[in-house]
Amino acid sequence: MAAPAVKTDGAEAFLSAFPEPSGEASWAREARRRAVERFRQQGVPVRRDEYWKYTDPTGLTVLPAREAAVLDTDEAPVFDVLDSLKIVFVDGEFSAELSDDFSLENVEIERLEDVLKLDIHWARDLFGVLEGNGQTPVARPLAVLNTARATDGVVIRVTGKVAKPISLRYLHRSPSSDAQIRHLVKVEAGAEATILEAGPAAARFNNVMEIEVAPTASLHHVRAQGRDHERQAVTGLFARLGEESTFKSFTLSVNGRMTRNECVLEFTGDNAVAHVAGACAGDDDFHHDDTVFITHDGLNCESRQVFKKVLRSGATGVFQGKILVKEGAQKTDGYQISQGLLLDDDSNFLAKPELEIYADDVVCSHGSTCGAVDETSLFYLRSRGISRAAAEELLVLAFLDEAIVEIEDDVLADEIRDRLAGWLARRRA
């Protein structure tokens, strides 16, 4: 069925606004061509689409992108507490000047635009492939657009245990930047790495990462999206997890006007583990959407989703999470919790948890709650002399902590806690 004209016109507008990349190898051109085809078929998302019911995609689809003021802050960048290999993008463009040298033991890092010109490269098996697999049953057109047009980003191959995190830092300098970034990550068998992402990136940011975690490999991904108030972002994590692999991803979001984080994971081998977690805090016209789809197609795999949202003065939080257990994926252990903490009556939390199970020997549970700060706990803290405001802050941080503890590295977890405490402190009356 052909998509309605508003959708296809929108797609055409994007395809002409972002020029077709040139000089690429034939496999890359082919991946782009197929993506253009998919994008034309799907069209841009509109509110009527089932998976955009709670989130108005207009900010992500208008052309030109709405401007976003650059936040003036003298705060230290989020992951500076840790020694890392820094790769910096300014308004979506790689900056060699601000980035560290790419050489680091047990990891090969290249720029996407270079890789796409090479006739032979492992990236061929990933680029547009995981994104393409992730298009059914739910269309993700903005990720398709990213495959069709994004040129900047990094291609990372991890071959052993990497001594320090690879830190992707996104700086926002132009109030009108409309950026697309694409990263490809392959963690080879037995290898282990941590990838960090931080920063507001652009006025509008479309960021997709395709990740292959090979058997027995392990990848930790910690992301901090903040803090420009007006920026809009859509992100896509597409990961394929092999036997006995581990993938853990945590996202902190503070502010930003609109964020849609899509995460599509597929277990293809047995005994693998994936945890995806998110903590977010926002106010006013903040709109934050986590849309997760996890497919179990291996034996004895464990997936865990923990999403916590603190919302105040009119903010909206959305969670759409699905666990699909395919036939034969026995001993699956799937857990999903999404919770909204509303600091006032004007804010909103909307959740759509889904389970679809075609195996009989599985344990899957999901829960979703939405409520205000617990009065009994508040009184208990105040009865010990803690002011109402401080008690409320303690309880908000405690609420978010269930997601934060999913971060394995304590230094990173504490850094996230500090940032959230800072967000609360700035709002203290």
Added chain:
Amino acid sequence: MLEIKNLHVKLEEEDKQILKGVDLKVEPGTVHAIMGPNGSGKSTLSYVLSGREGYEVTDGEASLEGEDLLDLEPEERAAAGLFLAFQYPVEIPGVGNMTFLRTAANAQRKARGEAELSAAEFLRLIRERAKELDIDAEMLKRPVNVGFSGGEKKRNEILQMAVLEPKMCILDETDSGLDVDAMKLVAQGVNALRAEDRSFLVITHYQRLLDHIKPDVVHIMANGRIVQSGGPELALEVENNGYADILKSVA
């Protein structure tokens, strides 16, 4: 120390009068006990004194060292020296016991214009107090009351009291759920805090706690009022005969 006059309290949301004229005066350095049948209003009295929401004072007054309590926020009452050991201590997942206690201790100090305790000073203080109550370090690291047994929760209440050093301590059924040894520890904890300028109001159903914490005065509360007051022998009478005789004699 604590003075309550003709206190009338109803529920905010319902037309239900719970306290119907409570009069009570606790002198500095004394221990008062309140006993009384279930539902007579003992916990309500303790909540109203500490400032819990949901109650409406329709008449009467309550003051701590001459300062009107009823107009203060719960945290201000705590800083003024009031402490309630809860009948049902609250579990707070995600807030570490240690963080909680240090935040509380320093908030009170700050409110009173005193210097805050450094992390090291606080650690020393809490270790010492915890040891006296046989609370191990692991319990201090856990989230507030989460996964604590009934007895551990009650001991944790006394630990908070020992660290915060309030002037007026209200203990609401701190003995319920305690085994014999834990009861002794709790009583020791209370006795160690007894001082000329500190008073206790101990709500209990059983004489046994009062064997360890010797009260100066025992009150019987029934139907929202204190119906009889006397010496320690009153508690013995309740233990032996129940409330029937007392209630009949005051009816």
